[in-house]
Amino acid sequence: ILYTCLIATAHSLLSDTDDGLTCSDNCSLTASCLQCQWPNVCDIGDEVDLHCYRRSECALPKVSTKYRAKCLYCWQLPEYEYTCAINENCTGTSTTKWNAVECIVNPHTFCLGSRRFWKNMRCNISRGYSWSRTLFLSITLGGFGLDRFYLGLWKSAIGKLFSFGGLGVWTMVDVILVGLGYIKPHDDSIYC
Secondary structure, eight states, rough: OOOOOOOOOOOOOOOOOOOOOOOOOSSSSSSSGGGEEOOOOOTOOOEEEEEEEEEETTTSSOEEEEEEEEEOOOGSSOGGGEEEEEOTTTTTTTTTEEEEEEEEEEOOEEEEEEEEEEEEOOOOOSSSSOOOHHHHHHHHHHHGGHHHHHHHHHHHHHHHHHTTHHTTTHHHHHHHHHTOOSOOOOOOOOOO
């Protein structure tokens, strides 16, 4: 199995001027360019009829259209309906595994509330350590501690080296633990 390894880089998804409400495509009839009237009462998840018209900042005439959409707040949408930025404060040595990231709803998606919102998401920092390579090293050269040296766990790797993999017991246990993903790189990053 060949895995492609991507190193996460910090960047901002949204520009300072983009509030998720501007119409960048000449006031087309997309959800981000429309002002919609939602029913006074709607149950979350129900299909509702919307009466929409172009936003006031649009130079084109106000065209009234009808749409059918689910009654959901923007933060309740499925993940494929919005895009989130990578948080710059998310590091591999962070004590918290969750960080707040800024998300914006796709232009063609209708939802209640602000189209720009914050969401707590799990950190996905990878420093280039391969799980399959670690498992291969654990199976073939684990008795010499090479799997732990590879992951940067040099203190336990030295102990494993001088005990010949705990006479095979430590090696067998490590193969299982690496296979299950329990043993991770020294900087607590994820495998790629």
